[in-house]
Amino acid sequence: MKNTLKGALAASCLLMLPVAAKASDYLSIGSCPVPCTAYTWAAGVADVINRNVEGVQATAEETKGYIANIRLMQNGEMEASLATSLSAYEAYTASGNYEGTEPGKIMAWMSIAPVAMHILTVEGSSVNTLEDLKGKRVGMGQPGGTSMLDADLLMERIAGEDYEPFRVRLGDMTDMLSDGNIDAALWNGSFPLPPVIQLAAQRDLKLIPVADDFFEALHADYPPYYRLSIPADTYDGVTEDTRTYGLANGLVISSDVPEEQVYQMTKAVFENLDDLAGMHPAFAAMSAETVLNGFGSPLHPGALRYYREVGIPGIEEFVARTSDD
Structure with a gap:
């Protein structure tokens, strides 16, 4: 693994390393721009590792986001990162957005929080089902x-090219929905989403459910992608659970990181979830029952070893499902 810490951080961290520690013990965790949730998560995980795993110096790295993280890992410039489980799957299999890249390099580590597809509109809109998105003005994300x-x-399956896309950030999309400048907006994110909370305070919000047949074809x-619901009352005025689908928002790690190191880091995180929950509430909901959610690529051997040791539910079924054999 390369030492990718920035100058000042590197100098200060070297002072804290044991004499026997080597440059290969550095672990850079990619996240996103500093104000975002993923940076908070990465910083929390790095802190836990530094306090509990001897000889490893972890740091949260500010990046341009999840897509950039995968590329940096593929280039050997980072050892771990936050990513969605779809990105992890495509990177491992060298498919989809990562076709033509080296397969097998980026492995699953741990799911932190669900990412739910939000199909948003407001009362008065003619959008009431997924099929109604055809021919509409739709916010798509930046x-x-x-x-x-x-x-x-989603839109390719529903409408082909028969819609007008608006490729802007979520805050702009919710403003445009409120002002009637678009008919619906799509965003796959961990709930509750602050801009959607604000929209629900201004307008009567509608969340469009996803039918079983659409999800089953997508999942195939x-x-x-896995089935989940946005719970009732997550947003003002939405009083019933909304069936949708989503991904895992979690950590992936390079296959180059030694097994023993990943084992010790995984153990440190799981034994310190209460401390991490003090940094961000997503860790309060993280458990043995959720750590595999959404991943379709194999676990790093170090993580697999720990999960087997503590008896993570469904671990052998997961291994069989994600095996390269």
Whole structure:
């Protein structure tokens, strides 16, 4: 693994390393721009690793986001990162957006929080089902973002090219919905989403459910998508659960990281979830029952070893399902 820490951080971290530690013990965790949730998660995980795993110096790295993270890992410039489970699957299999890249390099590590597809509109809109999106003005998310890729997949299946896309960030989409400048908006993110909370305070929000037949066909082609619901009262005025689908928002790690190191880091995170929950509430919901959610690519051997040791539910079924054999 390469030492990718920035100058000042590298100098200060070297002072704290044991004499026997080597440059290969550095672990850079890619996240996103500093204000975002993924940076908070990466910083929390790095802190836990640094306090509990001897000889490893982890750091959260500010990046341009999840797509950039995968590319940096493929180029050997980072050892771990936050990513969606669809990106992890495509990177491992060298398919989809990562066709032509080296397969098998990026492995599943741990799911942190669900990412739910939000199909948003407001009362008075003619959009009441997925099929109603055909021919409409639809917010898709900004270029370079994973949410836009998910939105593209959905709209290709529903409408082909028969819709008008608006490729802007979520805050702009909710403003446009409120003002009537678009008919619907799509965003795959961890709920509750602050801009959607604000929209629900201004207008009567509608969340469009996803039918079983649409999900089953999507899942057949893209195994990392899994069924979930946005709970009632997550947003003001939405008083029933909304059936949708989503991905895992979690950590992936390079196959080059040694097994023992990944084992010790996985153990440290799971034994310190209470501390991590103090940094961000997503960790409070993380458990043995959720850690595999959404992943369709194989686990790093170090993580697999720990999960087997503690008896993660469904671990052997997961291994069989994601095996390269």
